[in-house]
Amino acid sequence: MNRELLAHLPIVAAVARAGGFAAAAARLGMSPSAVSHAVRTVEDGLGVPLFARTTRSVALTEAGAGFLASVGPALAAIEEAGERVLAERGRVTGLLRLNVPRVALPIAITPVLAELAWRHPDLTVEITSDEALADIVAGGFDAGVRLGGMIAEDMVAVRLTPPFPAIMVCAPSYIEARGEPAAVAELSRHNCIGYRLISTGAAYAWDLRDGDAELAVAVAGTVRVTDSGYARELALSGVGIAYLFEPLVRADIRAGRLTWVLPAASIEEPGLFLYFPRGAAAMPKLRAFLDVAHEVLRPAREE
Structure with missing residues (x-):
């Protein structure tokens, strides 16, 4: 694969996560036409369409899903490696995507974000308010917040609030x-x-x-x-x-x-927990959130 295609792979992954070119462009700070051009460049280079496009939706083709399943972990590893280097120099950066029910926002998230903004100004936390029990891995989230009894057993759960x-x-x-x-x-x-x-x-x-x-x-x-x-x-x-x-x-x-x-x-109720896949806690951006949450929410847990 030539170097030009490699540079466009994060854009392809962003389109898949966002479910559309316009949404991916907004998240990446690019124009929709630039995003479309990047995806088309990769598709032309591979010789297969990665997305099925209609006037109303964009979805991965079978080839596209298989391709991203193969390269996705490598892209994530590269991104995390860069974030770790910056974290070692005292800067926590990147985008931390959380899936959180609305009821948990004032109870467990707002006070953490208020402190996090001061400590780590280069870190962006994106909150998706969702009352459904979303699959955070399939949705491209780094972590989610739920009541203790609603968390899958294969996830790591960290308590945010007392019962x-x-x-x-x-x-x-x-x-x-x-x-x-x-x-x-x-x-x-x-x-x-x-x-x-x-x-x-x-x-x-x-x-x-x-x-x-x-x-x-x-x-x-x-x-x-x-x-x-x-x-x-x-x-x-x-x-x-x-x-x-x-x-x-x-x-x-x-x-x-x-x-x-x-x-x-x-x-x-059992209280609110932050949950994430095993190994995700090693990411500096998630570690920073956990550290601040532990300190900010500790008084409530000790009441």
Whole structure:
């Protein structure tokens, strides 16, 4: 393979990860025409099309998938080698791609990114907010964040937060207007802010404790959302009762903006974990994130 083709291989890999020429161009800081030219140069040199193009989509051909499966690890190794050299000189660089559910952002990611920006200004962290259980390897992510019970066994998992309860909350104004449920069975008479699961399309049943029993309680109300952050906003507005992770509303409860409803009905979640393939922790960019997360989030873990 000639040297011109070698120089274009990272661009081909970027198109495959982004799923299109325009998206890859935006990530690479290039024009779409330059990206298209680079891909065409590699295809002409190999004598086979790497991508099947339509007016609406771009997908790897069988030959393209096989080619990238072969050269992808080598490209990643070259990139990591360069990052390690710079890290040894005190500079952590590169692009760290994380797949994170929205609910985890304020709890475990924002405080880490705030400190990371000061310590490692040459490192870019790209966050994809995703409520589905994505395959981080297939999606080209370096790591992901999930609840402890949702992580595949072949992944390394590092705890970010302590376990925390999933609770029900509502505004004092809602209690004044509708009263407060005294038992789980009374939720059927209240306006509950429901969830629609993006991954399955099903309405989410709240996991609650009633005495010694754990129940999946189907709730109903005037609003159903896919974003827990918006469920919090609706609860603060007095719309109804929301089901949320306690750290997300801890400050609201302490300030009296929200009231914890039926505390004895709350179940405990295992907490949030950063997970990644074995061996990935050796990457300087991921190591830097882990080090800062350990320091910044330690007070919460020790509470």
